[in-house]
Amino acid sequence: MEQQFTLEETLATDLSQVMPLVERIAQKVLALTASAEETFQVKLALEEALTNAMRHGNLLIAKQVVTVKVKASRERIILDIHDQGKGFDFSNLRDPTQGENTERISGRGVFLMRKLMDDIEFYDAGSGVKMVKTFRLKPGA
Amino acid sequence: MGLLIECKEKGPGVYIVIPKGEINTQTYQILESALRDNAASAKALVFEMGQVSYVSSLGLSAIFRIKLALEERKATLVLVNMQPPVALVFETMKILSAQVFASLQEADEYLDRFLDGVQKGTIKPRTPLT
Numbered sequence: 001m002e003q004q005f006t007l008e009e010t011l012a013t014d015l016s017q018v019m020p021l022v023e024r025i026a027q028k029v030l031a032l033t034a035s036a037e038e039t040f041q042v043k044l045a046l047e048e049a050l051t052n053a054m055r056h057g058n059l060l061i062a063k064q065v066v067t068v069k070v071k072a073s074r075e076r077i078i079l080d081i082h083d084q085g086k087g088f089d090f091s092n093l094r095d096p097t098q099g100e101n102t103e104r105i106s107g108r109g110v111f112l113m114r115k116l117m118d119d120i121e122f123y124d125a126g127s128g129v130k131m132v133k134t135f136r137l138k139p140g141a
Numbered sequence: 142m143g144l145l146i147e148c149k150e151k152g153p154g155v156y157i158v159i160p161k162g163e164i165n166t167q168t169y170q171i172l173e174s175a176l177r178d179n180a181a182s183a184k185a186l187v188f189e190m191g192q193v194s195y196v197s198s199l200g201l202s203a204i205f206r207i208k209l210a211l212e213e214r215k216a217t218l219v220l221v222n223m224q225p226p227v228a229l230v231f232e233t234m235k236i237l238s239a240q241v242f243a244s245l246q247e248a249d250e251y252l253d254r255f256l257d258g259v260q261k262g263t264i265k266p267r268t269p270l271t
Contacts, residue, residue, distance in 0.1 A: 019167040023142075040195065040226045047197045051166050097235040105205055108198040108234055115233050 002031050004073040011050070011066045013058040013083075018050045025070055032074055033135050042077055042133060045116040048109040049081040049129055057083030057127055076134040079117075087125030142194070144168035146175040154184035154216075155252065161192040164200030173203050180210045184217075184259070185252050187245070191222040196230055205236065212267035215259050219248040 005028050011017045026043040033039065050066060058064035069080040094101045096108045114120050119132040144162040151157045156179050164172055179186060186207070208218050221242045223231065231241055242248040258264040 015166050019163075019165055037226065043195070044197055044230070047166060051197070051199065097233075102235050105202050105209070106198075108201060108236075112198055112230070112233070 002028070005032065005070070006072070007068070007070040009068045011054075011068065013054045013060055013062050013064050013066065015051065015054055015060075018047060018054070021068065022047045022050065029072060029077060032072055035135065038133070038135050041116040042079075045113045045131055045133075046079055046081075048113050049079065049131065052109050053081050053083035053085075053129075056088065057085030059085060074135065076132060079131045080128065081131075082124065082128040085127050087122075087127040090122040090126045144171045146172060148175065148179060151187065154182070155187065156183050156185070157187045157189055159189045159192065163195040164193060164203065165195060165197045166199050169199045169203040172200070173206065176207055180207050181214075183211065184256060186211065186216075186218040187248060187252070188218060188220040189222055189245070190220050190227060191224065193227055194224060196227050198234075201230070201234060201236055208237065208240070209267065209269075213269050215264050215266045217252070217255050219251060221245050221248045 007025065007028075009021060011021065022043055025046060026039050029042050030036065030039040050068070053066045054060060058066065064084040067082045071078045090110070093110055094104075094107055096102065096104065096111050101107070113129070113131060117131040117133045121130045122128065123130065142163045144160060144164060147159040147161070149157050158176060158179070160172060162168065176186065188204070204218075204220075211218055217240070219240045219242055220231075220237065221244060223241065228241070231237060240251075242251065255264065
């Protein structure tokens with residue numbers, strides 16, 4: 001079984017590039033952890049972060065890029081996603097599970113990322129996000 | 142992984158929608174375009190979710206938009222038989238909780254009450270979001 005991996009990629013802003021990279025990283029996480037549940041969680045948080053970076057960060061401007069850095073071991077994974085946008089006010093996000101927010105069409109990505117990962121930190125005024133997850137499940141779970 | 146959509150009529154105006162695959166950034170538009178006609182005319186859509194292995198927030202938004210379009214015409218949707226990881230995403234987001242059922246039988250009871258309410262005029266159309 002693989003013990004660790006690192007990855008650094010630069011993606012053009014193109015939503016069709018999101019899932020191939022997410023899938024590639026998810027396969028590596030599964031090989032590392034043998035945990036379908038934790039792989040699902042990492043995959044979902046990564047998709048949300050990349051999609052946010054392209055749609056809300058780079059505003060789907062094709063010439064702007066998103067950089068992705070991943071460092072993973074059997075104990076934990078660190079995902080760092082950075083776009084070229086102006087950032088956003090990450091301290092003042094609506095809770096999409098409360099009241100009338102549940103009836104809104106969008107605004108669920110960051111909430112999901114926070115729920116799925118152990119630690120999530122925005123930097124560069126919100127144009128970068130670093131997410132950490134410690135793997136807890138035993139292989140095969 | 143891609144997404145395939147099968148849709149068949151269960152009864153007058155009631156359609157069973159069977160998505161197979163993942164509803165994600167790459168596939169959510171497949172779901173919306175496949176159901177555009179049904180969402181414009183159906184009384185109810187029943188999503189048989191047993192073969193959906195993954196859903197992200199864009200997938201949730203797509204299903205939610207279909208729900209809103211239906212409710213503006215006094216129609217509805219239900220989701221049945223979700224795989225546990227997918228059900229957990231819906232539960233975490235507290236989205237469509239009144240429309241998620243473990244089985245088709247449970248959903249049928251809800252749909253019977255809903256369609257009865259439409260007939261009696263107790264179900265009102267949703268005001269479109271601005």
